[in-house]
Amino acid sequence: MTDVGLHTSELLDTALRVDARARARGPITGREYDVAAYPVHARSAKGSRIRDESGREYLDFLLGYGPIILGHNDDRINNAVIRCLVDGGANCMAPLWPPEQVELCNLLCEVVPNAESAFLLKTGSDATSAAVRLARIHTGREVVLRSGYNGWHDWSAPHPVGIPKSVRSLTQEFSFDDLENLEKLLLDNAGRVAAVMTTPFQESRTTSAHLAAIRDAAHRHGALFILDEMRSGFRLALGGAQEYFGIDADMATFSKAMANGFAISALTGRADVLDGLARTKISSTFFASRPEMAAAITTMRLLRDTSALETIRTRGEQLMDGMRPIFSSRRDVVSVHGYGPMPALVFAPDPAARAAADRFVEACVARGVLVHPNHQWFVSESHTSKDIDHALEVFDAAAAAL
Incomplete structure (x- = not known):
């Protein structure tokens, strides 16, 4: 088990030396494994939140690429x-x-x-x-x-x-x-x-x-x-x-x-x-x-x-309904797609739009919301209405990066 005090740079350096998957995958955004721009390792998670290797907490809309439907560590x-x-x-x-x-x-x-x-x-x-x-x-x-x-x-x-x-x-x-x-x-x-x-x-x-x-x-x-x-x-x-x-x-x-x-x-x-x-x-x-x-x-x-699936649908639709006006003026770059339980923010398939996607995601991460630039997002039962409102505030602020 890694020491809680292990510096993120040490952990990443070791991973890139011994972990073949770390060397092969590459960074989520355009920066070369910049842990300040996007976390690399997770240490713990609970409900709608996940903590990275430095202990910083994020509101999580990746949920393991979809497996977490009730919430982390239920x-x-x-x-x-x-x-x-x-x-x-x-x-x-x-x-x-x-x-x-x-x-x-x-x-x-x-x-x-x-x-x-x-x-x-x-x-x-x-x-x-x-x-x-x-x-x-x-x-x-x-x-x-x-x-x-x-x-x-x-x-x-x-x-x-x-x-x-x-x-x-x-x-x-x-x-x-x-x-x-x-x-x-x-x-x-x-x-x-x-x-x-x-x-x-x-x-x-x-x-x-x-x-x-x-x-x-x-x-x-x-x-x-x-x-x-x-x-x-x-x-x-x-x-x-x-x-x-x-x-x-x-x-x-x-x-x-x-x-x-x-x-x-x-x-x-x-x-x-x-x-x-x-x-x-x-x-x-x-x-x-x-x-x-x-x-x-x-x-x-x-x-x-239980009403878990109804809660997930409601929260997801709240998220998508709030996202549409935020991005409506930049439909040449990005648009909202998908279904409430698994929305998608889809960027245009060109280098400029991909760079904009990276900037947007990094701006969200800097504000404590974990999203992905080129993958569907997911909503869990543990996401509250306040979580969604907070995420929309972050998206609105991060949209300036577009």
Whole structure:
């Protein structure tokens, strides 16, 4: 454990020497790992606040890139996990399974539309990759058409370096908003497409009709339709985008908000498709980790049985409604998009706008509000109306940087 008195510069210097991820990721804003401009390491968090390595507190709208839906370090989730730890639940019990595995799968099938069966994994990339494998088994086809970010595994990694061309040739990306582009790819790969996978929306809003058109195109060509709900799952609605938009997918993938920050993911969908697991090997010793399952069960029950989701929607809409007039005069540079639980401040795709985004974010951070220049933001149940009002005051002041 690091010494509380360790200087941030020492911590960063050590990280850049021994931590490969630190060297590879690069800074959030344009300044080269300037901890005064944007924090690098977090030391603690509670509710809507997070503290950096120097102990400075920020109002957090990143929430771990989306997993924190109830609030950081929530006692209700912690207590459920602690009960598992007292029973020795942190120890590996393979090949035996914890009873929470059945309970969680049953809960997923109850709350997620079209979920006849569920499979528990560890990360989002685990779940999307399992979905692709099962789609190929079910259809006997190999090609996958996808849109959005679907993980880091070879079939979907955003960058081609290190991935054989023969592997990448079996995955083709389509433009989410361009149905003609999707139809052309389906025709160009006639009889070869196993699945069409997409996130339910990017930064901008979408419609039920558009998602239905993507699904119908996939089915018309004999492919499965898979919704990647890593960000939207349990945020837009308890049943995710499928419930919110009234759209059924053959399979859907979840993680992030599923367990309020604990590392777990799930694949849900048609039983006949998921039964393909008997014909392949998708396994990990830690897929059966009990504390994460307890965290997921508790999180999902709280979202189901309390007003948490309504609170999140209300606070998110308050935030977006307040942001629109602040940025209305600079629509050439920036605009407000998305949905209340996960708004997006989208900057124009040019160097000047990117520099403006960095300046804006640094101005927010200097005033104690943590936001990101090129990623969706998120709202949790722990964000209060006063938190939102404070954030809007900061945004208004920081908008001068644009």
